[in-house]
Amino acid sequence: MLILSRKINEKIMIGDDISVSVIEIRGDQVKLGVEAPRTVKVFRQEVFDAIRTENKAAAESVPVLPALELLNKSKTET
Template identity: 65%
Template sequence: MLVLSRKKNESIVINNDITIVVVEIRGDKVRLGVEAPREVPVHRREVYDAIQRSQQ
């Protein structure tokens, strides 16, 4: 796993078309903004896991 450090308003670019921005840091919570093409599904892990379970 690649681990990166970012501050508020800093970003990470994945594969030239996905950008993840640190929008807010409050205590132990971080809010992220994700810019990705519409055809790329983006889910929180617990939602992704639920989708995977429902498809089995």
């Protein structure tokens, strides 16, 4: 992990096209601004974890279609 010190209005560059700016510091809270291309998804960690958990649960709950069961069965019999 890289640890950097920054003051208000100072930035950190990630690659050529992502910047993170310190917007405000108030007590133990820091407000950050993230500038990134629209193709880059930016999430808070807890939101990212919730999305990953939901995606995993959805993938595990997908029913196997009867046609796929037959296909898998025929592959194992040959």
